[in-house]
Amino acid sequence: MKLFRKTSVLFACVVLAGAAAGPAVAHGDKKHSSAPVVKEQKEWGIAGDAAAVKRIIEVSMGDDMRFQPGKLDIKEGETIRFRVKNTGKLLHEFVIGTKAENAKHAELMMKFPGMExxxxxxxxxxxxxxxxxxxxxxxxxxxxxxxxxxxxxxAGMVGTITVAAN
Structure with a gap:
């Protein structure tokens, strides 16, 4: 009984410590997990399979707060590998979404800049x-x-993706 009580207390402490730390996710210098990608349909598409990549699009981003190129044309059904290079001295990110979704997320990032x-x-x-x-x-x-x-x-670090219907 005494061992059960100690184990229960230890388990509760571990659970509470984990909850206080928040979810484990990656951002910035932290490594992304090697867990399989969760495929969730979004308005703008779904995570692709590397074997289905039809072309690679290279995009650079820099401290001038611009992407090169700033406009991309894609065909519906295409699986693209985006190779994104940071040419600046600051951390940058490339996030695909709708205009509304990105604006909402950007607002959250202003409130919680360390959000992971x-x-x-x-x-x-x-x-x-x-x-x-x-x-x-x-x-x-x-x-x-x-x-x-x-x-x-x-500051205007935004680009456009036009996906043409087949």
Whole structure:
């Protein structure tokens, strides 16, 4: 009985400590987990399979708060590997979403600049480094990519993705 009580107290402490620490997710210098990508349908598509990549689009982002290129044309159904290079000296990110979704997330980032997250449509890239996203655009429409680091989105670090229907 005494051992059960000690074990229960220890277990409760571990659970409470984990809850206080919050969810474990990656951002910035932290490594992304090696867990399989959770595929969740979004308005702008779904996480893609590397074997289905039809082309690679290289995008650079810099401290001038701009992406190069700033406009991308994609065909509905295409699976793209985005190779995103940070040419600046600041942390930048490449986040795919709708205009409304990115604006909402950017507002949250202003309130909570240290907010941590790790989604398959986001790449957080340290200065001088590159990151990849594999994404399937299975819905036509106009979407955007943006850097949602506090102040970057507000400075105009946004690009447009046009997905043409087949």
């Amino acid at each position: 997250h790790d989604e398959p449509y986001m790449a957080h890239v340290n200065p001088g480094k590159s990151g990849d996203i594999v994404w399937t655009f299975n819905r036509a429409g106009t979407f955007e990519f943006a850097c949602l680091i506090a102040g970057h989105f507000q």
